[in-house]
Amino acid sequence: MMARTDEELDRIFAAFDEDRRSAKPRPLSAWIAEHPDLSASFAHWATECQSLQAAEELGPTAEFERRSLQIGSAVLARLRFGDGAAAQISSLNDAARAAGAHPKDVARRSGIGITLFAKLNRRLIDSETIPGRLVELLADTLRVPASSLLAYLAQPPMLAEGAAYRAAKAPEAVGGQPFGDALRECADMTEEQKRQWL
């Protein structure tokens, strides 16, 4: 199946959403025929749009709106948005040690396997596909601002620490693996653990 980037999906669904709200929308089946790999998402989105329309008309209860704002503000505070003095991270392993923990403990506390943690450390995973919840959990465990962690994860991939190479040209690490693929390949996580990130 073709792997789509988040931005591609945003673009396609922006066009889809605009069409659904037009006076004469194309049939759902036409969109599915055009992008068969997104058929489940189109069906889900079309269903969800009905729900959204009703939700917007009705609005939330005052109590839930207040609670939602509390949650949103708490997330904002945790992420330390706009923290210009955010420290740079040299590696996740170093950040773990600086936080007084072994990388294995950080992985366990964050609900991922050490194999996945190692891939994150080497930036082999496409940073745009990493769930925000995991970024926040890791940042919290490593005691670093989420913005610093994101900046680290978005850098180019790096070779394994301590590995020796013998080749005609300089070796290059290959990154950009979607998070979902890396998760599925992770042998040291149970299916239950994996499900919470899918």
Place this chain on the structure above:
Amino acid sequence: MNANITDNITPLRPLTAGRYRTPEVEAQIREALPLHLTQLATTIHRTNAPGEHAIKEEVLVYLLRHFQREGRPHDANVVAEEITARTNRFIAAWVDKGLPGVAVLHRERCVEDIYLEMWTALQSDAPGYEFWEIAFWMCLKRRAANAAKQARRSAYQEAPMVYMSGDTGEEMSLLDRMPDRSAQDTQSRIELQDALNRLPDDQRTAVFLFYHESWSQQQIAAQFGVSDRTIRNWLSAAMHTLRDYYGVRA
């Protein structure tokens, strides 16, 4: 936009080749960039009153990223708080009304997930997140829809629906008795949607495709990769739930 600001045009950070912000967004960014903190706070709270235009969310995203890059945390926070205030009602409404019957714990987790996904994207300068400066609400809706799906899945894993078996064609007659959408008033439509939102995702989508999109049961079965009989069971179970909550005339 006033003349002295136009004279002092700051080159905007370009998007990746082939992507464009709307001219209105670009003009508003240029208007806001030279402002000091207090002026900025006033400007971003502006409404669509006569003679002024509210600052668009895509502009706020640009400003947020710009202030982050420039190491201006106070300005970034003013913008971030405005984004929270503007998005909260939408997020709260979606989760509150879109996930009826789902435990508070899952609903609050869903709100948190939506905010996390949004801030993760807004904090990044990576090209993959540029679309937030082009179509902010679409990007947010997609994350909200995904988070809602996850919340429903978690909720129904804890309390799975029992799919009622039935080969009686009852679901057809129940669907036939669902209210005519064109004749529905707003309140009835909202009530029906509330009932539909109580269904597990698959059932809800199946009902939507059957009732709203007029797909055949065979088409729906092909869509889900399951048998026609499974779809009949889903529709039947869905109709029972709708009857319980909404009182579809049976």
